[in-house]
Amino acid sequence: MRIGSQLPLLLTSAAIACAAPDQEGTVYGEQLTMTDTTLVSTILTAPDAYLGERVLVQGTVVEVCEMRGCWLELASDREFETLRVKVEDGVIVFPLSARGHHAVVEGVIERIDLTKEQAIEQARHHAEEQGIPFDSTTITGPTVTYQIRGIGAVIAE
Amino acid sequence: MKWRKWNNIIHRDLGYLCVGLTVVYAVSGVAVNHIADWNPSFAIESRTISVDDALARAVGAPEGVRSVLEAVGLPPVFRATFRPDANRVRIFVEDGVVDIDLAAAEATVEVVRARPILREANFLHLNHAKRLWTWLADLYAVALGLLAVTGLFVLKGKKGITGRGAWLTGIGVAVPLLFLWLYL
Numbered sequence: 001m002r003i004g005s006q007l008p009l010l011l012t013s014a015a016i017a018c019a020a021p022d023q024e025g026t027v028y029g030e031q032l033t034m035t036d037t038t039l040v041s042t043i044l045t046a047p048d049a050y051l052g053e054r055v056l057v058q059g060t061v062v063e064v065c066e067m068r069g070c071w072l073e074l075a076s077d078r079e080f081e082t083l084r085v086k087v088e089d090g091v092i093v094f095p096l097s098a099r100g101h102h103a104v105v106e107g108v109i110e111r112i113d114l115t116k117e118q119a120i121e122q123a124r125h126h127a128e129e130q131g132i133p134f135d136s137t138t139i140t141g142p143t144v145t146y147q148i149r150g151i152g153a154v155i156a157e
Numbered sequence: 158m159k160w161r162k163w164n165n166i167i168h169r170d171l172g173y174l175c176v177g178l179t180v181v182y183a184v185s186g187v188a189v190n191h192i193a194d195w196n197p198s199f200a201i202e203s204r205t206i207s208v209d210d211a212l213a214r215a216v217g218a219p220e221g222v223r224s225v226l227e228a229v230g231l232p233p234v235f236r237a238t239f240r241p242d243a244n245r246v247r248i249f250v251e252d253g254v255v256d257i258d259l260a261a262a263e264a265t266v267e268v269v270r271a272r273p274i275l276r277e278a279n280f281l282h283l284n285h286a287k288r289l290w291t292w293l294a295d296l297y298a299v300a301l302g303l304l305a306v307t308g309l310f311v312l313k314g315k316k317g318i319t320g321r322g323a324w325l326t327g328i329g330v331a332v333p334l335l336f337l338w339l340y341l
Contacts, residue, residue, distance in 0.1 A: 060237045060249075062239045067192055067196060079240060080240060080241065082241075099254060
């Protein structure tokens with residue numbers, strides 16, 4: 001491969017490793033250990049490349065598990081896109097009041113493969129948790145989703 | 158017998174010490190047991206309001222967001238906005254969120270309010286406080302264990318552990334075992 005064809009990739013790599021801002025706020029779970037953030041959009045563009053990797057991401061919290069606080073959705077830097085941060089039930093509990101606040105989250109990227117039946121069941125569970133209508137027809141086959149297994153987070157107050 | 162005197166003193170005084178936390182854990186226990194049916198810490202109220210189509214489409218700018226908030230009866234102050242898709246905008250306000258459906262020109266206002274007493278009880282019961290509270294909750298658990306054991310020997314005779322107490326203790330042990338056999 002010629003250098004010229006690698007240049008966009010190199011430039012992108014340089015751009016995606018951003019220094020984390022000094023985030024002040026409430027710590028959930030473990031203290032953050034990483035300093036360079038990766039853009040959510042970069043992860044979601046090629047998620048398999050990040051599988052099992054520990055990453056630091058940041059964004060606005062746009063949704064929180066209403067029942068247990070066991071996950072949150074982080075807004076991507078790209079429009080109409082979010083990344084879910086899942087934490088162990090009871091170990092880390094995100095408050096509903098985190099919605100709309102800026103968060104920095106450290107965790108490991110994981111891939112969830114679901115059969116159609118599993119995906120329907122998960123969507124039903126999600127709808128129950130959030131108190132929103134459930135429509136099984138929106139799921140037409142097996143699904144693949146990516147999420148962060150959250151280790152620690154700092155959410156601004 | 159001297160050991161029974163000390164047993165009863167420990168049982169009595171630990172009982173007094175544990176009353177406050179036992180009530181907190183009992184109240185929270187019932188609330189959290191039904192977590193599948195409700196949010197035990199927060200009351201979430203939702204209402205949908207029609208908004209002027211032009212107003213809804215103005216939410217791209219901060220001034221437009223403030224106008225929409227005023228139109229749905231909220232103070233014109235917001236933390237952030239987010240677009241889940243081309244037709245929807247979510248506005249984050251102090252006590253909740255406002256979801257604007259641009260296609261339907263509707264605003265769904267979701268207000269979140271902490272349930273008094275329950276929120277605090279659940280905070281302690283579910284150990285959201287962490288830190289030193291973890292150790293205090295452990296100490297409470299040990300105290301409960303001591304209360305249970307010393308409780309067995311408070312009375313002697315027919316109503317004690319050699320008589321009626323043995324039957325009641327047996328039932329108390331058998332009930333969870335029965336449910337384990339049924340459901341596990």
